[in-house]
Amino acid sequence: MQKTDTNQVDTVSFEEKVETRSVEVAPEEVLTTEEALEKLKQGDVRQEGYVVQPDDSWWLIARKNEMRTSEVLAGNPGVNEDTILQIGQTINLVKLFPYLTVIAEGIRTETETIPFDVVTIVDSSLANGETKITQTGSDGEKEIKYAYVQKNDKIMTKNILDEQVLTDVVSQVVVKGPQRTPVVIASSRGSGQLALGMIWPLAGRINSYYGYREGEFHTGLDINGYQGDPYVAATSGTVVSAGGMATTETVILIDYGNGILTRYAHSSKLLVAAGQKVSKGQTIGLVGSTGRSTGPQLHFEVIINGDNVNPLNYLR
Structure with a gap:
């Protein structure tokens, strides 16, 4: 404070x-x-x-x-x-x-990441199940000014006063073959949801869920963490991208195969490189402090056949 x-x-x-x-x-x-x-x-x-x-x-x-x-x-x-x-x-x-709870109120200005969207295009020239990334997505950046109420080290409420886009978002474009067959690795939930057997990449509460928030669609989960905490790969696979341009230095994209991708953003440090094969549970990066949250966090996405899905349906 x-x-x-x-x-x-x-x-x-x-x-x-x-x-x-x-x-x-x-x-x-x-x-x-x-x-x-x-x-x-x-x-x-x-x-x-x-x-x-x-x-x-x-x-x-x-x-x-x-x-x-x-x-x-x-x-x-x-x-x-x-x-x-x-x-x-x-x-x-x-x-x-804590023996005492310190309550602070004030106004803070932060730079936050705007997660990029994934645009899917069907291309009949590709084989069934084939997926290609033709344009790598790039997170945008904006400056947000907000009033807050904080208890010790946790922000309890945030009221946005002003925000300004500093860097525009570049959408990720995924081209896929037509008539894809849904991927089923395991079916263990009575509701009929598919379970891919993914593990949680980070231990922490969920700050923001998949779905609409404040008029915008949030494409994954924001999992609370501490600056520098390690996070792991939710699945095994091959690293498609890890860093690059200044606005993508905090992004890791892992290809599991069969049209399944997992995405990790807002890192303070990346521990893997593009083309590297990783195993489930392997440490791949460190938590950073960018993104709309009460502190450092990991933005985690699951992408199947080019479409974002709710990660909670696939994590165990």
């Missing part, structure tokens, strides 16, 4: 009732101002046990408990992301709970 040229803080208050009173304590229990401030900043540290469930991984456990993977690992010395978990095993979760 530091005041900067792009962040004007108008008011700061505590959510809890704060008061001072005199009490008798032993001299050794008295904290200096610096020690008291550090204690307030650190918060109340609590340790909980978690029993490993089937299909759990370190990042999935972090997602279930609204923690970062690094925080889960830190509570279990001697392990890393490659350490194999055993079903029924108990691991430690060290959680921090």
Whole structure:
């Protein structure tokens, strides 16, 4: 909540009732101002046990408990992301709970990414099931000024005051053959939805769902994360594109095959390159802070036969 040229803080208050009173304590229990401030900043540290469930991984456990993977690992010395978990095993979760909730109100200006659209063209000269990307999409960029209410490190409400497009969006053009057969890898949901067996690329809450939002159609999921957190490939496949022009440096597109693509955007760093083969669960990039969200996030899309679909129907 530091005041900067792009962040004007108008008011700061505590959510809890704060008061001072005199009490008798032993001299050794008295904290200096610096020690008291550090204690307030650190918060109340609590340790909980978690029993490993089937299909759990370190990042999935972090997602279930609204923690970062690094925080889960830190509570279990001697392990890393490659350490194999055993079903029924108990691991430690060290959680921090703030003593005070600081509420700040102000006006902030941010540069945000505008996700590009995918335009599909049917070409009868292509074979059934064949797909080609004839124009690589490029995210646009806009500057947004908004009033906000923030509790500790989380923005609770945002009211847009003004926005200006800085860089125009370039649509991705996909050409596909006609009369394509729907892809079915597994059918395990009673509602009839198809399940591709994709895993969640990032542990975090969903900031924005697939579908219409504020009059615009959102083509994927925005998954909340922390700056620099690693995210993984939801499927195995071949990297079609990873970076390029300045406006596409945060985009990874992976071709699973059979007309299935997955797209990852808003990274702070890419760990794969075009043409590289990746496996499901492999770390491919680091979370960045661009995009309309309450903080760093991963924009994740599933594209089947050139059309965007709801990722929630395919993630497990």
